[in-house]
Amino acid sequence: MNYYGEYVTRLIEQFGKLPGIGGRSAQRLAFYVLNMPKENALALAQSITDARERVKYCSHCCNLTDTDPCPICSSSKRNKNQIMVVESPRDMAAYEKTNDFRGVYHVLHGLISPMDGIAPEDIRIRELLDRINGDTEEVILATSSTIEGDTTAMYIARLIGLRAENVRVSRIAKGVPVGGELEYVDQVTLAQAFKSRLDMNIGKDSDNEDN
């Protein structure tokens, strides 16, 4: 499809390499870029170059950042002894939006997945273990509730148990999503929600049941 000349064709090819962008979307994006004001197109190109040249991994939490340590790891308001382990920077951002967690993060950049050839040494588990010391209070395993997420959480929990048995290791709860209509929730989740049920005898102490 060289109806457009070299540069347009190359631009279409480049867009087509991005995930979730097929041939037609790549064409549409390329023509959009060709028709947008020149300074906007150059700003897009510059932001790609800048991000790729200047963004690095935080030496503490492995998150992507312009500054090392990253803003969260260098903030005096965050509890450095409570570490939430997440798969990706996006998961970190999702938790930050809740405004509920005041500890720090550790970004694994992947999950253990033998099917995809991703072994424990391919993700940032070593860096996590290196961070854990006598001051560490808790490691919260906030990987997805998938086979890979559960496997990774279990693997990390065992390693920490072997090395630092005084550290509390927790896993985010599984259950019915808040606001979710029960009839649309899948059976495995419902079973899990039943298994992890909490007492709510009003007026008494309520505690998490063992699961």
Add this chain to the structure above:
Amino acid sequence: MNYYGEYVTRLIEQFGKLPGIGGRSAQRLAFYVLNMPKENALALAQSITDARERVKYCSHCCNLTDTDPCPICSSSKRNKNQIMVVESPRDMAAYEKTNDFRGVYHVLHGLISPMDGIAPEDIRIRELLDRINGDTEEVILATSSTIEGDTTAMYIARLIGLRAENVRVSRIAKGVPVGGELEYVDQVTLAQAFKSRLDMNIGKDSDNEDN
């Protein structure tokens, strides 16, 4: 959402400005770019810059091109006196893929659309009229079969009729798509296909009915 630092945030914003790319897609694209090999990311940025800096409009057909005139307009194999009028370079490419048309194109870069504030002078109609001369045999109006496409075709047909009445002006046929199941074709198209029916008395001459 400045959880990512300045450069990553700016990259997400830039991707989010592209058509059809929402917040989540922009994030996914940004992290994909951050994780891809550096040279690929820089190649993407370079192809945007190159395309924006070097691609221009063909002075004959108004198509986007690196060379002026464009490869089609400068080809000795194309009939310069048969001009197919299309809305966009993509429509031009669609017709080129058929390998059926050996004339040249004229790209309007839009359709007349009063609802969107696009007037005849906003698209390349003036340039089309300037190309039509005593040698021109036919102008084929190949705009979409939409209100805007039909309006634009009719507008151009009238203008050509006023200025160059010897030029044949045609409109691509409307009818049932080839390979389309009849029961799924909409009523307006079916009615149009009936109105534009062709004789097929085997052995006799068959001609297009008036419509």
